[in-house]
Amino acid sequence: MLSRRDFGKAVAAVTTSALIPANTSYAAFAQAPADPYGVLAREMASRGHRLHHYLWHQSRNNWHRFNDATRAALKKLQWAPPRPSQLADMTILTGNGSGEDFLFMHRGMVREANEILVQAGAAPNQLVNGWARLPEPSDKAFPVPAPYEHLTPAWTEIVRVIKSDEYYEKKLLFWERLYRDPDILRSVSLAELGARMEFTIHDAMHMRWSARPAMGIRPDPTFFDRPPSADELDIDSRWDVVEYNFLGEEYSAQANPIFWKIHGWVDDRISDWMIVHGVRLGMHTGMDEPDWKYKWVGPVAPSDGTSLTSRSLHMAHAAAGPPELTRLEEAVRVLRQSGKTSNFLNRASALGIAGGSVSKEDKR
Ligand SMILES: [Cu+2]
Numbered sequence: 057m058l059s060r061r062d063f064g065k066a067v068a069a070v071t072t073s074a075l076i077p078a079n080t081s082y083a084a085f086a087q088a089p090a091d092p093y094g095v096l097a098r099e100m101a102s103r104g105h106r107l108h109h110y111l112w113h114q115s116r117n118n119w120h121r122f123n124d125a126t127r128a129a130l131k132k133l134q135w136a137p138p139r140p141s142q143l144a145d146m147t148i149l150t151g152n153g154s155g156e157d158f159l160f161m162h163r164g165m166v167r168e169a170n171e172i173l174v175q176a177g178a179a180p181n182q183l184v185n186g187w188a189r190l191p192e193p194s195d196k197a198f199p200v201p202a203p204y205e206h207l208t209p210a211w212t213e214i215v216r217v218i219k220s221d222e223y224y225e226k227k228l229l230f231w232e233r234l235y236r237d238p239d240i241l242r243s244v245s246l247a248e249l250g251a252r253m254e255f256t257i258h259d260a261m262h263m264r265w266s267a268r269p270a271m272g273i274r275p276d277p278t279f280f281d282r283p284p285s286a287d288e289l290d291i292d293s294r295w296d297v298v299e300y301n302f303l304g305e306e307y308s309a310q311a312n313p314i315f316w317k318i319h320g321w322v323d324d325r326i327s328d329w330m331i332v333h334g335v336r337l338g339m340h341t342g343m344d345e346p347d348w349k350y351k352w353v354g355p356v357a358p359s360d361g362t363s364l365t366s367r368s369l370h371m372a373h374a375a376a377g378p379p380e381l382t383r384l385e386e387a388v389r390v391l392r393q394s395g396k397t398s399n400f401l402n403r404a405s406a407l408g409i410a411g412g413s414v415s416k417e418d419k420r
Pocket residue numbers: 109113162306
């Protein structure tokens with residue numbers, strides 16, 4: 057039998073060896089520089105976060121392409137979006153409020169990211185801070201990763217175009233100015249601004265700064281109009297490792313540090329819009345939030361989703377225990393069964409690569 061003292065020693069040995077590599081002194085371990093962005097990436101790479109973000113985008117982008125059975129099944133799992141973002145032909149809906157959902161949900165993610173960073177010991181200057189200007193082609197801090205072979209020759213070509221200097225000059229710079237132009241901002245609702253940005257500059261930024269992960273690209277994007285085989289219905293857990301942080305799809309982008317540069321930039325446009333619409337930030341009205349009308353963040357607990365100050369989204373994603381996780385996985389299975397998922401590149405027309413259509417009137 058172990059004496060009490062031996063037992064204590066044995067426990068100490070086990071816990072110490074589990075936490076600290078054998079060749080690390082305790083002092084060195086305790087003083088190891090904190091890596092708040094590593095903590096953030098690991099949280100965002102959790103399966104709950106991944107599934108939630110993926111479902112949120114896919115359900116609203118493809119709703120009008122699903123058949124009745126798919127819609128009914130998603131509805132039962134509480135994944136029927138109140139405001140789809142596109143029609144069946146991928147026309148962008150700018151008049152139904154879905155663009156506000158886009159801005160609101162991602163603002164929630166930015167807040168959560170900052171809460172995670174603070175808890176992980178981040179200094180104030182390490183918090184999420186979007187690009188003030190989009191990085192130029194020659195930018196050293198944020199170089200454009202090399203083009204890569206995507207799933208089909210056509211998509212490979214689109215990736216190449218988006219990463220070109222010419223695309224930066226002709227499209228990105230144009231949009232960057234457009235969405236900061238006070239006259240333009242004054243002429244649109246917040247919802248329209250969100251919808252237009254999502255499917256143009258936002259999608260383009262994701263693809264331009266995407267790099268092919270060493271482990272490859274998850275095969276899901278090939279499902280565009282192709283029913284998956286039985287073994288493709290679930291997303292394999294091998295795609296849950298933190299290294300899978302591909303910016304080019306919604307299962308992985310939020311694990312990439314550049315996601316926060318992009319969404320910080322998008323989020324800053326909300327302030328620009330508020331200023332030209334007479335809602336002065338902290339000056340006259342003290343308001344630092346627009347008067348949100350559309351706030352869909354997915355099926356989170358009923359009291360959540362109304363307040364951005366709680367970590368409601370984060371709770372819904374990362375604290376997803378077995379029942380919640382199972383429901384998310386079921387919804388993904390329904391979605392994949394439909395064969396109607398899509399990715400940033402399916403919207404190439406909006407990216408200015410092949411014409412494009414936007415519907416302002418359509419309230420569907
Ligand atoms: Cu997103």
